[in-house]
Amino acid sequence: MTLDRHASDRLIHDPEGGLPRLLEIMARLRDPATGCPWDIEQDFTTIAPYTIEEAYEVADAIEREAWGELRGELGDLLLQTVYHAQMASEAGHFGFAEVIRAISDKMVARHPHVFGDESRDKSAEDQTRDWERMKAAERAGAAARGTLDGIAMGLPALTRAVKLQNRAARVGFDWPSTAEVVDKITEEARELQEARATMTETEIFEEFGDLLFVIANLARHLRIDPEAALRAANAKFTRRFASIESALAHRGKRPEESDLAEMDALWDEAKRLEKAAK
Template identity: 60%
Template sequence: MTNDTPEAAEELRRLLRVMAALRDPERGCPWDREQDFDTIAPYTIEEAYEVADAIARRDWAALADELGDLLFQVVYHAQMAAEAGRFDFAAVARGITEKMIRRHPHVFGEARRENAAEQTEAWEAQKAAERAARAETGVLAGLPLALPALTRAAKLTRRAARVGFDWPDAAAVLDKLAEETEELRAELAQAERDPARLADEVGDMLFVLANLARKLELDPEACLRGANAKFERRFRAVEAALAAASRRPEEASLAEMEAHWQAAKAAERE
C-alpha cells in the first residue's frame, strides 16, 4: 500500500476545491468566510491533540478521521494565505518536501549515516543552519511560544544541554526538585502568601519535573496525559462504588472516597 497514487492526488485536489468553495466570497459558508488565521489556530492545535488521542487509544479508524481533520486545517490556512497573496498549498507542500530532502542527505544524496544517533546530530546541525539563515540567533532560538509548556520546557533544556548546560544525571535533577519543594514550603509558611511568588515556585517545580522526564528519555506531556487518564479511571471507579451503594460523591466523606480510591488502585495491580 502506498500514498503515492492517482487516487490520493485526486482526493487532495478535491479537498482543495471544497475548501475554496467554503471560502467563496459569494456562495461560500458564512462561518468559514468570517474566519482568519487567529480564529482558526486554536482548532488546528485541538485537532493535533485529537490525533494524539486516537493514537494513544489505538483507534485506527478514528485516527484516519482525525488526520483528515488535521489535514483540513493545513488546507484552511493555505487557502487563507492564497487569498491574501502570501503563499498557497503548493508552496506549503513544496517547502516541506524540500526541507525533508535537505535534512536527509543520507537518503536523497551521497552522504550516509551509520546509526540513528549520527543522523540526529546531522539533523540538529541542519536545523541550526536553517535558523541561522533566518537570522534566529542563540541556542534557544526558534522554539515556538505556543508549544505546550511542559514540552517547551523539555526542548529548552535539551537545547541548553547540547552546549553543556545540564544536570549530570536524573539523581541530580531529583536533588533540584527537593530544593524547589523546600522553597515552596517556605512560601507556604508565610503569614501572608504572595500568589505571584507561589506561582513562581510552582512553575520552578514543573520546570524541574519536565527536565527529569527529559533526563529519563520520557515525554513529559505523555507522562502527564497518562497520569490524567489514571486519575480519571480511578475516580470513575470511586463514583461507581458509591453509586452501587446509592450514594453520590458529594454525599461521601473524604475518608470514604479515599478507601474506594485505594480499592481501585489495588484492583489495577492484580
C-alpha cells in the first residue's frame, strides 16, 4: 500500500515505526522525483559489494564481542536486504513480503522436528545431515543440474572451495582420510618450490591456487572453517606486530629504522608473553 506524503512523513519520523518505517525510508530514498540522487543511481551490481562488506562487519563485531557495535552492524546488513528488495520491486521481480514469505516457508519446511510431526530426538549433527539432504532434494526438484551447480560465485574463495569439496564428497569424490590430504599438500608445495625457476607467472599463479585449494580441503577434513582460522591468524599477526612497534617505540625507533633480526626477536618475545598470559 502506497502512503500519502503526510502519512509517509509521519511513519519515517516515528522511532517506533519498526520494519515498515525502514521500508518506507528506502522507498523514499529511491523515489525518482524526490529521492537521493546516489541511491537512485544504484543497481543490484553496485550494491552487492556493500552487502558482502556489511556481512563481514557483522562477523567482525561478533568475533570481537563488540555487542554495542553489533546492533548497528546488523541494522546495516538488514538495510542491504531492504535495498535489494526495493530494487527488485521496482523491476517487477518480487517485493519484500515475498522475501519474508520465502525464508519463512523454507524454515518451516526444513525443521519438521519443530514445526511438524518428526521427533526432536536428534543431535545437531543429525539435523545438519537432514538439512543437507533436504537441500539436495530441493536442488533435484529444480531443473537437472550438475553436482557443483548453485554454489555462489561471490563467496570468499576459501569458503567456496570448502563448499565445492563438500558437494563433491557427497558423491564419493574425496580423499578417505586426512593423511592423504596432508601428503597432497606436501607434494603441491614441493612441486611449486622446485619448478619456480622454470614456470611462467601464469603457471606459478595456477600452482599456488592448487595449493590453497588443497589446504582448504585439509581444513574441511579437520572440521575447521578456513576463513575463521585465517581471520584469527590475521588478528594474531596484527596483535604481535603492534607489540613489535610498541617495543621499538620504547627504544626510540620505528620499524623502518629496525632490521629483521631485531623485529624477529621482539616477535618471539610477544609470542612468549601471549602464551604465558593464557
